[in-house]
Amino acid sequence: MELKESFILETWLKSLAQDTHGALGLLDDAALLHLPEDVELVITTDMAQEGIHFLPTQRGGLVASKVLGANLSDLAAMGATPYCYQLALGLTDNQYAAWMDAFVVTLADMQRTHGIGLLGGDTIRGCAALTISITAFGIVPRGRALMRTTAKVGDTVYMTGTLGDGALGLAFLQHKMLDIDESYSQFLQHRYWHPTPRLHTGQALRGIASACMDISDGLLVDCGKLCAASHVGAVIDYARLPLSSAARWAKEHMPTLFAECISGGDDYELLFTAPPEKEEAVMQVATLSKTPITAIGQIIEGDKVTLVEGTTPLILPYIGYEH
């Protein structure tokens, strides 16, 4: 069955927008948003296309989770509270009702989890490859957004959660990890498909973190971006990188693959800096937001990010995802 745009709107999209103030029932040329004077709107866009970010056969639920999750992770990195989103959906003629059902059920679940709603968007059909572009909106008290530009020499470098699981999950999906225990492989796939945007942590870090971003392209590449934006360098301690049990298994049994994945993308953890005197406050944020936070290095002068084991610089086979 070929899906017409008006049918898609009525059957799936309107339900996602029914409680969104300003969405105007998706009936108008545009949506309306009114904000109080004391907040700023935080705006981020992520685009994904089948064949690049997921396989053509990928189920709608996983695609929704991945793309909206990546957007929410950007809001978390700014310390924002998510608010609503615009969805541009480019469907191929192979997107059937079952795919749309799964896609929309997952979006609806995420809307409930994060207290957001669909604001508006566009749908086109006949695409050469399924394409999704989401522009997500968050709210932050005026002047209190977390930035990448404000790391200072002497700050401690922290990250949330564990590193490398996303890339290891992708490696498993690419049949590069054959002898792995099933509980590990399921954990890694889940980490790959379902980013956990660290929204509560990001919000709690306002006024504590000196700089913040999310790890989407790999720790070293992303830390390099944060350092470049702040005109500083960093030393990251290899021994302190937080690893899941599954990643520790991979480190022991597949060291080459592990070394690649440790700087792979798709982790969607927060990478942030804070001055040493904020250490206790940072650990309180970890407790309050129920999110592991690990000190992994230090901001130094210069413009280089160096990974060290003890005092020896380490060279990884792969430093991250250059888009």
Next chain:
Amino acid sequence: MELKESFILETWLKSLAQDTHGALGLLDDAALLHLPEDVELVITTDMAQEGIHFLPTQRGGLVASKVLGANLSDLAAMGATPYCYQLALGLTDNQYAAWMDAFVVTLADMQRTHGIGLLGGDTIRGCAALTISITAFGIVPRGRALMRTTAKVGDTVYMTGTLGDGALGLAFLQHKMLDIDESYSQFLQHRYWHPTPRLHTGQALRGIASACMDISDGLLVDCGKLCAASHVGAVIDYARLPLSSAARWAKEHMPTLFAECISGGDDYELLFTAPPEKEEAVMQVATLSKTPITAIGQIIEGDKVTLVEGTTPLILPYIGYEH
């Protein structure tokens, strides 16, 4: 030459964002927007893909003009003043520097013309088909946006500019109009590729128009949407439809094609309603915004849009573009 994302960012995109407050130099996870208490943000998204909305060989300048123009037309339809936009760019490996140059030069021209700037976005490479999704932002005084839902029985139906030129321009590009005078064909192509968002007219219609939208899918389809949103019907007078000289030529020499194109899409004119007592005010808007405005029909009870010639209902071969 394959274009890397970081190169694209540095070479082209940063220049578009250099004067945009809150774009943060395109360096951060998201952009920031602060609004005064007395305005609403108007938000619209349009997605376009090669093979559907333009040919793979299409020059970057025309693609930019068409996609950003369509977004600005949505802002015009809400009576908004354009403010900034997010650009999601999905490039194929066939997009070269010359294409990007032309694309960005046109965006920069449009930014100057409309007083807007690039706020943020995303770029991906390796796409199966060039895909562009723009989310445009406008500003409107609080509570004064023009809607589709507020047309009233007895209101006059108006439109700006002329009808059918966009569809005729596409017909020419599809080699369906061989014997046309070159000045006509150039005019029609220009109308197809370069939407003229009726921003000044839309802004001036605040408080005068009872309902408004833009004609992007065809007069009859779009008038049907406005009527459905307002729970009314409409009668449109075929003899009063405003035609360019080129369209009048087509009407005379290629009546079947003309009849198709009269309800084709891509006109990006405003379709609006106003009560009879506002007629003089509407004509003042036409003068002040230097934009032709023509009364083409009337809002009636019911739920049908009827095209009439004199008192005879007309059936067109094609009623518009269902996405």
